[in-house]
Amino acid sequence: MSTAASQRPNGLALFILPSALLFALFFFLPIGLMAVMSVLTGNPVVMPKVAFTMRHYVRMIDDPFYLEVIWTTIRIGLVTTLVALAIGYPLAHWMARIKSRTGHALLLMAVLAPMLTGIVVRTFAWMTLLSDKGVVNQTLMSLGLISQPLKLMYTETGIVVGLVHIYVPFMVLTLTGVIGRIDERLEQAAENLGASPFRAFIEVTLPLSLPGILAGSLLVFALAISAYVTPILLGGFQIMTLPILIYQQISANFNVGFAAALGIVLLIISLILVIAYNRALGLVSGQRELQ
């Protein structure tokens, strides 16, 4: 029954206004300011004389280092997303299907706990675990499995581990919602038709949860490519990502224009991915909206 066929905005559309105002004042204006600063020789807010320049963008194109940094950022984002999906899915499935309410509550607490630990402290905990004298290496060495400490810190692996840990709750909770809505009887129907539980999962649950997979992946990817505390602390500046470079430019080189240009590039990359995601979501699920 589609009354929605009438395309004119109705009274409820007005409810977007407070958010629109928030975005106008606290997002478009500031980011616009940053975008302007990325093509100027100085800060127009506090300096009287500034001129137009493309030098910040030219610098990025001129030196392959920055392209490598962009690629490293995207690569870390992709790997983090894939790993978060791989370990988030089973947990989300368990959470969605667990019968006991207490069990569910405990799982929920366990999933939320990493988010509550505080980004700085949590990353230090990872340093304790992953450093040469850390828990993992000491355990492995005392078990005689390795003789030299594994290099876990200051590598992309370390960053990915740290990022996955922080962002897996976002993946799990997105997926739990979607998997929870999939009628369990569909899996039973598939099993009844002769599919093994694993096969039923692959044939039924997995495709139906695709919107959740995409939504969760998008979120984790977006968060991972814009993270900087974890990459700094676990990568020790030896792995350079865009946000680290931005941080460095702001806090140590005081070159806000270049930092802004880098930020704009990161935002554009992200938005391209969101649009691609929207397309993909439309293709796989016919679902109309982002969730």
Added chain:
Amino acid sequence: MQTTASSSLPAAQQTASVRIPRPTRPYGRTLYLAANIAILVFLLAPIAIVVVFALNPTPFIQFPPVGVSLRWFEKFFASRDFMHALWFSLEVAVLTTLSATILGASAALALARGNLPGTRLIVATMLSPLMLPAILTGLALFQTYVLLDVGRPTWGLVAGHTLVTLPYVVRTTLAVLHNFDTRLEEAAQNLGASPLRIFFEVTLPLIKPGVLAGAIFAFIVSFDQFPVSLFLVSPGNETLPVTLFNYLKFDLDGTIGAASVVSIVLAFVVVIGLDRTVGLRSYVKL
């Protein structure tokens, strides 16, 4: 994730008449549980380390720990700075949660029901604060406040936090609204409820799980927000993560572990409190 072993035997190849009992099933179940428990260990190990760190008497992380002491907790609770930062963080998180929840839920309602043109573009825009390194967002906001000559007020910090938490509320609320049976609203209308009453008596209670899930995320993300706060906090009014980060530059001792343990407990109290007061039920969805 169940019964990986049997996947190599497509069901169609098995004879339809006789169903062979599957010895693989419990095996698959075990694997499924084992995998999940391994994942939980991964999620919780760093938190265990933080607790060890908080209780370890030496001023640096040591493994294995050399003893148990509450000195870092004492130091944390005795510190006026930490206590003030803790309460200030809570204040900001509560205000952020309120504003992000109200704005986000309204926006989601408008997006799902308002017949707005360009809904996809709006949703994508609303997610975009998540995609910018928050330090740049923080600096951009700071620059804007300088431009507007408003200083660094608490509302400015709350606005920044609202900006980066709003996407979560919009997502969770939209998810529930898309699964909403609009006949329930018609039923209420049929029974004589005015549009306003329908909203408060039917729509709102039913989208509550989504709104609440968004609110919880907003609270957690705001409470743990560091990069956006970095430029927006003002002297004397610093949030806990900023205080911790600055503390860390000079004193990397168990106090930050203690602060973290206190934060976890506090955040759980808030989440459980929300559950008890407004009824989280079992649906936290993002």
Added chain:
Amino acid sequence: MSASIEIAGVSKVYDGGVRAVDAVAMDIRQGEFFSLLGPSGCGKTTTLRMIAGFETPSAGAIRVDGSDITHVPAHKRDMGMVFQNYALFPHRTVAENVAFGLRMRGLDKVTIAAKVKAALAMVELSGMEERRPAQLSGGQQQRVALARAIVIAPRVLLCDEPLGALDKKLRQQMQFELKQLQKRLGLTLVFVTHDQEEALAMSDRIAVMNGGRVEQVGTPTEIYNQPTTRFVADFIGDTNILRGERAGPNLDVGKGLMLALPPSEMQGTGILSIALRPEKIRLSPRGDAPIAAGSSAHGIVENTNFLGGAVLYRVTLEGGHRVLVQQPNAGTSRLFVPGDSATLEWTPADLVVLKD
């Protein structure tokens, strides 16, 4: 107090030009059990939703007791409605669900409590007050929905396939109870269904709809016995429809079969369809006696369908026409088996001439 409803030339056109309801007109009398019957997509639910006020007609008017309510918002129409799948508020208890409409009317708590108690007693759900809809069976949910709709003493009760989700036994019981209740309360009830048996069993009058239009309005007997259109004849019950050209008092349906037309239809020329209900045909073992032209034929039983109280046979006539024949299972005579030769006889007056 129950009301009458007049639907005057109502149409509903959606954006994109889909004409869901096309110039529907009908008068629903006070205290009447009125069914809208038709296949899915025929416009019956849209019509009901326009009566309820969830849709605004593109043309035409809806009047209740003579006053135009076409543009009155749904929540001011004072009509009870039982939704398909009930639309019970999942976040409220049974009692709260039933009390909802009363609260909207600003009644005091004591009155509400009393009315809720009475309504739940009426639908035999006393003691279930504090349960939530999810804790009830389908039949119980249906009763709650019914109680919620009638507790406000509506002028009209609207039901959108209210029994569709119930199993057969329960469904029959609820049909009976709903009918009883409607009679007892003297409710004007508009009932949407796609189940013709249900419509026939319960209604005072039925409007058969197809493609957004009303095909026929009449009592169940009229609809069954004198369908006026080919669609109605086909949709209501099993029937044999034959098409042919008039040849004097007979109809030539081809393949050598001539049917004697009923006395009232002997005049005229041209092409015509007739309907003949399977139970109006008598089936007997083929004898040697010659058959009466126009009201009997020979054929071979192709298959049988045992219905319990009756048996339905598919018979191929000598010329090749296939007809359905239903015989009561009286238990006295031998049942036919496939391959049996048989003689079919009918009364020309039982032929119903259809409009195309």
Added chain:
Amino acid sequence: MMKAMGPLSRRRFLTASASLGIGTIAAPYVARADDPTLRITGWGGKWGDIMKAEIGPAFESEFKCKLQTDSAFPYLPKLQASSRSAPIYDVLHTNSNEQWAAAEMGLVEPKIDPKLVPNLADVYPYAISDKIVGVSIFTSAIGLGMRTDKGYGGVTSWKELWDAKYNGVRGGYVIPVNSLGQAFLMMCGTLFGKGQTDLDAAYAALEKLKPIKIVDFTGAMEKMLLSGEVGLCVIHDSGIYRYDGQNQPTDFVSPSEGVLSLEQVLTITPGSKMKELANAYVNYMLRPEVQKRLAETVWYSPANKKVKLDAKYDAKLLTTPEKVSKLIQVDWKWYNERKDEIDQRVNRIFRA
């Protein structure tokens, strides 16, 4: 309208009042409105503790003002974003290289007027040398930190950091963001090339320093040394001495080639509306008793020649002209002009 909502509305009320309660408790401190406010920056840790507990309040009561200390990093970008005529700080306290960057951008006044800050007359020359913008109120010595329990002993030269036996336990800093790292890079030029500005020699030396564990701030290095994650590292003396009396198996090595100077520099912003008070603050921070208290708290070497530290501190800190002469100052102006180029190069060198 809500009359029938019963317990729900009560619960809502409770939730709402709880959040209001939190808001009240955490209401920002209200400054005494009539007192002028001096806006400064300052470190956290022990420095911040004693500033807040003693030295700040004493200044406030003596000069009838309010000190507002921003201790949230980073300071310079905030100053940079604020209006030149209404800067967010009156006095900027950072390390020397940032002060140079600030001075280049016109964010701070390059020199302190000795007429307005009489105590300037008593500081060691290095504290107001041409390598310094404003005045250095303290300095610490950048040298080597060593574990004493691993049999490393006998380290006397910077060059020993390149010894292969420290592979895996060698520690350094992220050069683009850390003063110690930057100073160390200049040291490399001196050690292996023609002098501080011999960048090519420095790059070559850094290349050979790998594998090295690099961190972005000193606190992290202290912990790595304490936990044994590193055995020999670049560090400032304060980072070792502050654990004095805790029997940690660590020691500071003052290399024979000299120690680098890590200055705590104060400057005044040109747009400050509190110039007088700002100068008074700088002067106050150079007072012998203030210098002594801070130096003994955080193990920084005082800039004021007249300061007499207790023996324990005096033995280790740079408190005599002879000791001070071992300090090597970095030409930050020269460095900052090449910072982008250097960053790019070292980012590549240390890329994993």
